[in-house]
Amino acid sequence: LLGNPWIYADIDNRGTVDTWWSHNLISDETYSGLINHCNFSHFEPDASSAVAAGFAVDLSLRNDEKCEAFQGTAHWEMGNINIYDIYIDLCLSRQHRRFLEQMSTSKAPIAAFARRVLAGNYDPCIDAEASIYLNKPEVKQALHIKEGIWWEACTGNVQYSDEDYLTSMIPVIRELLASGIRMLIYSGDVDSVCPATGTRAWLKTIEDAAPMRRGWTPWNIDGQLAGYVVEYAHNLTFATVRGAGHMVPITQPHRAFELFKRFISGKPY
Numbered sequence: 001l002l003g004n005p006w007i008y009a010d011i012d013n014r015g016t017v018d019t020w021w022s023h024n025l026i027s028d029e030t031y032s033g034l035i036n037h038c039n040f041s042h043f044e045p046d047a048s049s050a051v052a053a054g055f056a057v058d059l060s061l062r063n064d065e066k067c068e069a070f071q072g073t074a075h076w077e078m079g080n081i082n083i084y085d086i087y088i089d090l091c092l093s094r095q096h097r098r099f100l101e102q103m104s105t106s107k108a109p110i111a112a113f114a115r116r117v118l119a120g121n122y123d124p125c126i127d128a129e130a131s132i133y134l135n136k137p138e139v140k141q142a143l144h145i146k147e148g149i150w151w152e153a154c155t156g157n158v159q160y161s162d163e164d165y166l167t168s169m170i171p172v173i174r175e176l177l178a179s180g181i182r183m184l185i186y187s188g189d190v191d192s193v194c195p196a197t198g199t200r201a202w203l204k205t206i207e208d209a210a211p212m213r214r215g216w217t218p219w220n221i222d223g224q225l226a227g228y229v230v231e232y233a234h235n236l237t238f239a240t241v242r243g244a245g246h247m248v249p250i251t252q253p254h255r256a257f258e259l260f261k262r263f264i265s266g267k268p269y
Helices: 009-022 028-037 047-052 065-078 094-104 111-118 126-134 137-142 170-179 196-204 253-265
Strands: 183-188 212-221 224-232 236-241
Touching: 009 028, 009 065, 009 196, 028 065, 126 137, 183 196, 183 253, 196 236, 212 253, 224 253, 236 253
Parallel strands: 183 236
Antiparallel strands: 212 224, 224 236
16 A cells, blocks of 8 residues: 555656646746756755755755756745645644634634635644644653654654665565555645656556556545546556545545545455
């Protein structure tokens, strides 16, 4: 079971740029510049953010100045969005959120707007709230966490290997196919970091080992479209989850659960 996986840098990075353009986040000119000037086997679309967050990025693997310039332009054109779920709002400050909560129950003209903002099922501040919760003394004590340890969602203290990061996992996928193990690969369709476009592209490269058995087909829950599914030989299935970002169970919990339930039970999609 693989959710929004990063499998092959050359293909997945290209998929990111394709997603930016196909979802109207960047201009035609910037898209063309990225396609023509970037080496996708080295290119990391969000490298600048990774450096700023304290992650190690091997600068020898960076692209030429033109590619770097088009990356900068792309992020400027996209604006202030969550690249892991391009259609959700960013986390509001706690002060801003408290203001909206107060306004939502008032008779002010902004009340209806405030209620709409707060009505979404997904809380964009969930990462910050999880950090607050997991660092509470009583929670750390219950989890037997040593004193002096602070939990972070994404910490720069963990240094990922560039060699591993850029190594294709397609040979591993082929090994799993040969073993006959059942596999479900799913993608939230509004994640631009490990996008469905990239996954669909690298799946095409293994069709010699796993020919397509059932083409692009909608799957539904109670009559509502939940995504699309493609089935291949050797027990391999690919599914998209409509309206889900990188962390599918958080942004579309009902669809994620139904997808998982059907996979476990062997029921059709």
